[in-house]
Amino acid sequence: MAIPARVRIIDVGPRDGLQNEKQPVPAAVKIELVHRLQDAGLKEIEVTSFVSPKWVPQMADAAEVLAGIQRRPDVRYSVLTPNMKGFEGAVAAGVDEIVVFGAASEAFSQKNINCSIAESIERFAPVVEAALAKGIAVRGAMSCTVGCPYEGDIAPEKVAYLAGLMKGIGVQRVDVADTIGVGTPRQVQAAITATLQHFGVDAVCGHFHDTYGQALANTLAALELGVWNFQSSVAGLGGCPYAKGATGNVATEDVVYMLHGMGIDIGIDLDKLIDAGQYISDFLGRKSGSRVATAIVNKRAG
Numbered sequence: 001m002a003i004p005a006r007v008r009i010i011d012v013g014p015r016d017g018l019q020n021e022k023q024p025v026p027a028a029v030k031i032e033l034v035h036r037l038q039d040a041g042l043k044e045i046e047v048t049s050f051v052s053p054k055w056v057p058q059m060a061d062a063a064e065v066l067a068g069i070q071r072r073p074d075v076r077y078s079v080l081t082p083n084m085k086g087f088e089g090a091v092a093a094g095v096d097e098i099v100v101f102g103a104a105s106e107a108f109s110q111k112n113i114n115c116s117i118a119e120s121i122e123r124f125a126p127v128v129e130a131a132l133a134k135g136i137a138v139r140g141a142m143s144c145t146v147g148c149p150y151e152g153d154i155a156p157e158k159v160a161y162l163a164g165l166m167k168g169i170g171v172q173r174v175d176v177a178d179t180i181g182v183g184t185p186r187q188v189q190a191a192i193t194a195t196l197q198h199f200g201v202d203a204v205c206g207h208f209h210d211t212y213g214q215a216l217a218n219t220l221a222a223l224e225l226g227v228w229n230f231q232s233s234v235a236g237l238g239g240c241p242y243a244k245g246a247t248g249n250v251a252t253e254d255v256v257y258m259l260h261g262m263g264i265d266i267g268i269d270l271d272k273l274i275d276a277g278q279y280i281s282d283f284l285g286r287k288s289g290s291r292v293a294t295a296i297v298n299k300r301a302g
């Protein structure tokens, strides 16, 4: 399989990146981050989550954030919606895509969304149906497709099972997530191959956390299978509140640098992206998690 000639990146920094932040991040800062990402050329941004504020307090301002964004017609704004209540908030906010999020691991499903895999699908089905009826796109995030913080290794059969359930309720595309960043290239390829039993390659997105420093290698492994949609997080922000110790997604800057180096045009201005990462890192009072951004900022400083 030839490496795809084009790649699309969904920056999940404002959502996956910030959901776990202990310090309050004002809506105005989240909005500015989204503006900087779209200025850098990102065409898909996962903005926030309509989830219970008791479970994820940092996302409690979802409606305010969406209302403050100066939207561009060529950018797709997505949000997480675990149930009909979340979906109603997403519709009121006028989003382009909703994301239902399940797990290949029973234990993670219970910890993250307080129900079994089967119950989650029952909950998602009316959300997906309602979204499609309104012309809103639907993505399904599949957590723990390689490893789980509670169950350890996850067999590809479990990934295929979940992908089949997602397909069965009408989900249009799916994220193959290495939630805790333990996967290595062949394992990630096995999870993707399992997903391909139910979804075409154009409908599969790679979502790799970088806890063990494998995320770029895993991205390349996914490209080798023809996958061309990836999620990443500006400045490598983030982690999941229900996956202790897991670091953020692979940094968008690092993915963009690698793809530029491979001659794959993705329409993203790396300098502007680095500035966006610097903006949020400065606000959070910490160094960027992007190796590329750190190297280029050091070089700029001479």
Ligand SMILES: CC(C)(COP(=O)([O-])OP(=O)([O-])OC[C@H]1O[C@@H](n2cnc3c(N)ncnc32)[C@H](O)[C@@H]1OP(=O)([O-])[O-])[C@@H](O)C(=O)NCCC(=O)NCCSC(=O)C[C@@](C)(O)CC(=O)[O-]
Residues within 6 Å of the ligand: 016, 019, 049, 050, 051, 052, 053, 054, 055, 056, 080, 082, 083, 085, 086, 087, 101, 112, 113, 114, 141, 142, 143, 144, 177, 178, 179, 180, 207, 209, 239, 240, 241, 242
């Ligand atoms: C799913 C629930 C709601 C079940 O939580 P529950 O407690 O079982 O739900 P419930 O229906 O019993 O409701 C409990 C309370 O929450 C409220 N509630 C209920 N739903 C909503 C909603 N949508 N928006 C706002 N409020 C809501 C509801 O109204 C009620 O309020 P109360 O009566 O107690 O005042 C909860 O577990 C939850 O919100 N979980 C979210 C967890 C989460 O966001 N995790 C992080 C995202 S997933 C992730 O990061 C992984 C990913 C996607 O990046 C991929 C990867 O790397 O793996």
